[in-house]
Amino acid sequence: MVSTADILNARILIVDDQEANVQLLEQMLRGAGYQRLTSxxxxxxxxxxxxxxxxxLILLDLQMPGMDGFQVMEGLKEIDPDGYVPILVVTAQPGHKLRALASGAKDFVAKPFDLVEVKTRIHNMLEVRLLYKKLQNYSQVLEQTVAERTAELTESEARFRRLTELASDWYWEQDAQGQFTKVYGPVLDMLGISMESLLGEIKQEQALRWNEAERAVLKANVAARRPFxxxxxxxxxxxxxxxxxxxxGEPMFDASGRFTGYRGVGRDVSAIMREVAQPRAA
Incomplete structure (x- = not known):
């Protein structure tokens, strides 16, 4: 919400070629408590x-020599073509009201001034303007927060990958159907396959010539949703x-307890297993 203090502290510009009108508006606004006036x-x-x-807020007279209010509004639109230009036009010509609104004015007051009406319209316009600014600032903060969180998550994932690479040869994730969704590390090069070939489990098993008895034990663990x-x-x-x-590996579950897949790490232990299998010299 916009407070009364926010409204009274808003920046207001009075534009009129008649000094008497400027003085009248300044006196009225200062008497109402507005503090930041320029004319x-x-x-x-x-x-x-x-x-x-x-x-x-810009209080803008339409009838001025050399450059009228319509020309001023065209210039203001060029400063912030996509923004909210807060213009309250002042006119003694009723026929100019529709043209003023079409030119970018947000509201208008008629001469001679009805001071109660002028103060009411100024207050209402400033409230809308400040709410617009708050919304705009909130959107910017939200975008910045999302960008920062995204950067943090990216860095966190990169750190995790680096730690995984130190502790193992690769990191992997599977969905609830057993399809690989993430593979980080050199395992694909070790197997001599592409990521696409991991999508067909039967073809994969045939092409890679796995030990079926070992694979059956691993599949039983996965089917039972057990960590291994x-x-x-x-x-x-x-x-x-x-x-x-x-x-x-360990099973993954969402907030409702629904199984969503597995994640884990792996490494090539061929050299270790061959060394163990070598008969020791007497």
Whole structure:
């Protein structure tokens, strides 16, 4: 919400070529408690003043020599073509009201002034203007917060990947149907396959020549939604050598307890397994 203090502290510019009108409006507004008033009788100065101060309200006379209020409004629109230009026009010509609104004015007051009406329209316009600014600021803060959170998540994921790479050869995730959704690390190069080939489980098993008994145990763990630690299984690689992998994984669940898949880490332990299998020299 916009407080009375916010409204009375709003920046207001009075533009009129008649000094008596300027003095009348200034006196009325100061008497109502408005604190930040600026005035000019030079229409050519309005755009520069607004560019420098970004007024919350511009009280603009339409009938001025050299440059009328319509021309001033065209100049103001160029300063902030996509923004909310807060213009309250002052006119003694009823026929100019529709044209003023079409030119960008948000409201109008007629000469001679009805001081109660003028104060009411100024108050209402400032309330709308300040609410608009609050909404605009909130949107900017929200965009910045989203950008910061996205950057934090990206950095967090990068840190996690780096830690995973230090502790294992790869990190993986599967969805509830057992399809791989994320694979970080050199496992695909180790297997000599592409990410796309992981989508077809039957073809994958045939092409990679897994040990079926070991795979059955691993599948039983997954089917039971059990975590598994340092599970070793093997396959025959393209050179006819047995290749060993050690994997650990845990099931993932959403906030409602629904199973959403698995995630885990793995590493190639072929060298270790071959060393263990070597007969020790007497």
């Amino acid at each position: 000019t009788m030079d229409p050519f100065a309005v755009c520069d003043l607004h560019r420098a101060n970004h007024y919350d 630690l340092d599970f070793v299984f093997s396959r025959i690689d393209d050179a006819g050598e047995r290749q060993y992998f050690q994997v650990s």
